[in-house]
Amino acid sequence: MTAKNEENTEWVTCIARVRDAQDKAAFARLFAHFAPRVKAFLMRSGADAAMADECTQEVMATLWQKAHLFDPARASAATWIFTIARNRKIDALRKARRPEPEDVIWGPDESPDQAEILALQQESEKLAEAMAALPEKQRALIEKAYFGDLSHSEIAEQTGLPLGTIKSRIRLALDRLRHAMK
């Protein structure tokens, strides 16, 4: 097991403890790791420090309240928290609604299969590794697309290169995710 792998497993366990036992110590560990990252994300998206701090608290509170909807067979903890932070950003910074697809299945209908959880978590790690290995310039562009406010046409113009580079990795992630959705 890699260090990253152990870390991801720990976050999954912490969220389960928040869900099952309202475990404040587990929550504090999640908070220590993710809150400063969510705050940085919100500040790069245009929030000032005070607003970012407040919104991050709300994001972390949402994590607690919706812990029962987290499904580790479908997303890593980081991915799930990213989607919560992104939705908060749209709501608080852009004052817009976020239309969500019908039947988004974050909620486990049955208890997730351990092998599926492991496979999904590993695929997320591989994707992260592939992105970390990107040349600095390409990585910066993808970061700008997610954390900045690059319009989709600007992304279309600018991201051909990095998307091409991570495409094979995304395709693998796709197969994995598609399997997990079935």
Add this chain to the structure above:
Amino acid sequence: MTSMTDTINHHLTDALLMAYSAGTLPEAFSLAVATHVSMCDECRARLGAYDTVGGALLDESETVTMEPGSLEATLALIAGSEEARDDTAPCQVATTDDVLPAPVRDYVGGGLDDVKWRPVGMGVKQAILPTVGDAEVRLLHIPAGVAMPDHGHSGTEITLVLKGAFIDDKDRFARGDVEVADEKVNHTPVADIGEDCICLAATEAPLKFKGLMPRIAQPFLRI
């Protein structure tokens, strides 16, 4: 829920899925993306991959130290909201509908029968859905065999078929199919002859109609 469609041939572009995942699309486009994803397992999986990219970026990103006491403040926030818990039920529109997937029902405030259509000429009807931002999104009802007014556009246009089909150039777009057109495309979608066509269309900028009739129609269309 609305039935899935196995025969979708025209999908969303990577750029649109990535921007939707990143949360940078105007609301009107987000509605079109969310609606297509509601009907398309393929794009739902691709979107999942882009969310994973976002998660990886978040995990690897720089950090900004939280204010002292923010953990305690968050726990207080949680304690406070647990007392006032009962209003947390999602305000999903209760109706189901064979044509409109849930994201559209949310904006219509009901099913197809609740859409407030306005005639725009040639038998074509539209209903603009309320969104904020620069872009617009509308439902279009085009009688079988009738052409959309001839138009080009100065920005991206996404047209998603919800009922019937339309034909543009050589391609046929049926339920679930999405046409993504940029300003280079001068297209003339024609509703298939079999039945009336209902589409969800998001536009980034005003459509540019050509020819007299459409130019008259434009102020009514509010496009």
